[in-house]
Amino acid sequence: MTRSNYFVDRGMNGNTPALPSRADESFVDYVCEARNVLLHARWKQLGDHGNKTLKDHGIAIEQTKDCVKQVRDVIAGDMELASFLRIKRSCQEMYKDRIIGSINTQRDDWLRKLEEAESTGPGSLEYDADFPMPDYAKVQIHIQPRGYVGDDLAGLYYDCGTQIFFGGNNAGDAWHRELAERTTMPEDGKVDRILEIGCSVGQLACEHKKRNPDAEVWATDISAPMVRYGHWRAIQQDLDVNFVQMASEALEFPDNHFDLVTAHILFHEIPRPVIEKTLAEAFRVLRPGGTFVLWDFSTTSDDHPGYGGFLGLMDSADNGEPYAPGFVTMGVEETIENTGFVIRSIGNPAQMHDRVCDKPA
Ligand SMILES: C[S@@+](CC[C@H](N)C(=O)[O-])C[C@H]1O[C@@H](n2cnc3c(N)ncnc32)[C@H](O)[C@@H]1O
Structure with a gap:
């Protein structure tokens, strides 16, 4: 029997590997739906409302990078914008943390799979361990x-x-x-x-x-x-x-x-x-x-x-x-x-x- 917090190779979702625990997958699915309902469905209204609110406070979009504190204060005073940004940030943190934690329960297996694939085809792979990364x-x-x-x-x-x-x-x-x-x-x-x-x-x-x-x-x-x-x-x-x-x-x-x-x-x-x-x-x-x-x-x-x-x-x-x-x-x-x-x-x-x-x- 598979326990929900049991980490195993759970196969693929299409071309993407399934997370190795059902509990993690369920959590991440929940965050995905929360994002859809709370953020994506209201994207345009929130964008328009944000643009208008800043404009109403005399802040042009081009200037925002020069008055970050003022922008933050305006947002903090608007319940809708403040909640939106808090939820957005939290959703991002939740899904990143959970996905990275889940995958790392199988880190060694993954490193081995990637290494084995290097000498396998079809197709080819070239990378440089000493690549001068900017x-x-x-x-x-x-x-x-x-x-x-x-x-x-x-x-x-x-x-x-x-x-x-x-x-x-x-x-x-x-x-x-x-x-x-x-x-x-x-x-x-x-x-x-x-x-x-x-x-x-x-x-x-x-x-x-x-x-x-x-x-x-x-x-x-x-x-x-x-x-x-x-x-x-x-x-x-x-x-x-x-x-x-x-x-x-x-x-x-x-x-x-x-x-x-x-x-x-x-x-x-x-x-x-x-x-x-x-x-x-x-x-x-x-x-x-x-x-x-x-x-x-x-x-x-x-x-x-x-x-x-x-x-x-x-x-x-x-x-x-x-x-x-x-x-x-x-x-x-x-x-x-x-x-x-x-x-x-x-x-x-x-x-x-x-x-x-x-x-x-
Ligand atoms: C948002 S992702 C692109 C998504 C991808 N094209 C797709 O359709 O799913 C941006 C990618 O650009 C790569 N990247 C960033 N700077 C780059 C550069 N100067 N040259 C090539 N790739 C770069 C990053 O490593 C990252 O994988």
Whole structure:
């Protein structure tokens, strides 16, 4: 009989390992639903209310970083905003702590599985134990202890955590499958080589491979724990995807090499100079007529819709997102065009949306 607090290999939930105890899984499911009901369902109203409240107190969104104490006082005086932020932070802490604690009951098993996968295919894995990690990438992003790069199991934490972060909609990689289906291809239709940058655990790269089985697919990330776990995860699906530890601003691929390059929610997690270099590198490695698809938050600077306003600022302060405010206010479209791309289309600017950017033929 399986006891609820008994730690065992409990198999997979789709392509993501189940947590090793039923009690932990139940707890994390509860936090996921709490987030859905208390936060996600009221996202827009809370964002609008936060923007308006700050404005009513004479605080422009652009100024908030310079008057943090004043912003805190305004929020503390508004029961709805104060409760929202407290619940949001607590949910984040609860699910991170529980997932990391649960997985670490099986740490040695996981380290062994990752090591065994290194010499196994399909697909390949390259990483460097002496990779010169830039300081900006060492932050405790999403208040995750040791961040993306400082714990050998960070990829597994990320995989289990995003099941909650995406509101339970990521089971079986549904979110990334939809992204792959919606990916706009080069106008001439030729897609022999695909590159995903900032791939984390490789969900989008794997979905690209499923939709384009004859294409060579590469998945890169600055974090060794991410690409090591991504490689293990792709093997479980018998997918031939090549994982490499590589910084998006210094891609080690030849010029004019790829037909399609994609980046999903990478840009709001890197500093602005790195964004500029990353765009230049995406442009360089794409062949003429190739396409770069960038999914991330809106960066329109006029009325700061959605994540660009109150919600994004608070996420930055309370959820370890130091670079997001820089991204959402930069007007990335202008930088894209200055890099040489022609923007073919932009999705709904009030949401996280895709920008389809072509390298002129
Ligand atoms: C939010 S996650 C991306 C999620 C992933 N693209 C997906 O679709 O699930 C951001 C990732 O970017 C990686 N990253 C941060 N800076 C990077 C850089 N300069 N080059 C490549 N990857 C980077 C992090 O290690 C992390 O795995």
